[in-house]
Amino acid sequence: MPENELRLRVAARFREVNGDHPMTAADDAYVSAQFVPLDELCAAGGREADEARRLMLARRLPLPGYLRSDGAEMVPRDLFALAERAGGLDLLEGWFVAHWDDESVGRAEWDAYLSGRYVCLHAVTPAAIRRKEFLTGAISAAENAPDAGAADWAARLHALVDELDALEPAFTAYDRLRFGGPTSRDTCVDAVRARHPRGGTAASLAG
Numbered sequence: 001m002p003e004n005e006l007r008l009r010v011a012a013r014f015r016e017v018n019g020d021h022p023m024t025a026a027d028d029a030y031v032s033a034q035f036v037p038l039d040e041l042c043a044a045g046g047r048e049a050d051e052a053r054r055l056m057l058a059r060r061l062p063l064p065g066y067l068r069s070d071g072a073e074m075v076p077r078d079l080f081a082l083a084e085r086a087g088g089l090d091l092l093e094g095w096f097v098a099h100w101d102d103e104s105v106g107r108a109e110w111d112a113y114l115s116g117r118y119v120c121l122h123a124v125t126p127a128a129i130r131r132k133e134f135l136t137g138a139i140s141a142a143e144n145a146p147d148a149g150a151a152d153w154a155a156r157l158h159a160l161v162d163e164l165d166a167l168e169p170a171f172t173a174y175d176r177l178r179f180g181g182p183t184s185r186d187t188c189v190d191a192v193r194a195r196h197p198r199g200g201t202a203a204s205l206a207g
Contacts, residue, residue, distance in 0.1 A: 006053040021177040023069040030172040035074035063116035099126035135164040
C-alpha cells in the first residue's frame with residue numbers, strides 16, 4: 001500500500017475516533033511542544049513510518065494523539081516504549097491487559113490506549129492509567145468526605161491534586177472539542193484549586 005494511502009487511512013481512522021475539529025495555531029504550538037511527528041520519531045529510531053502506520057491500522061500500536069493542521073501525525077516520544085517493555089509487539093496486548101484483575105476492564109483500557117486518546121498523561125503506561133483513575137475518583141469524592149473543610153482534609157486533597165498535576169500535561173483547546181467538555185485537569189486540578197486554595201481557612205475550604 002502506498003505511503004500516501006496509509007497516511008490517508010490513519011487520518012480517516014483518527015477522525016472516526018475524535019471527530020473532525022479544527023486545530024488552531026495555539027493547538028499546533030502546544031502539540032509541537034508535547035509530541036513529535038511520526039516520521040521524525042521513526043527516522044530517529046531507524047524504523048519505517050509506513051510500517052508504524054500499518055501497525056496502527058491493525059490495532060497493534062496506538063493511533064496518533066493529534067493530527068496537526070499541516071497533517072503531521074503527532075505521537076508521544078515513547079510510542080514504542082511499552083512494546084519494548086512487554087518484550088515485543090506480539091506480547092504487548094497480553095502484557096497490557098494483565099495489569100487489571102478484571103480482564104474486561106483491561107481490554108477496555110487496551111481499546112482506549114489504541115485510540116490514541118490517552119493524551120492526558122505524560123507517560124501512557126498501565127500504572128499511570130490506573131493511578132490517574134484512582135486520583136480523579138479520590139479527588140471527586142473528597143468534597144463529600146465527613147471531615148471536608150478540615151485542615152488535614154485540605155492537606156490530603158492537595159496532595160492528591162498535586163500528584164495528578166504531575167501526571168497530566170496542560171491539554172489544549174482542541175482536547176475540549178474532541179472530548180466534548182472539560183478535561184480532567186479542568187475539573188480535578190484547576191477547579192479544585194480554585195475552590196480550595198492552598199492556605200485557605202476552614203470556612204473557605206468548606207466552600
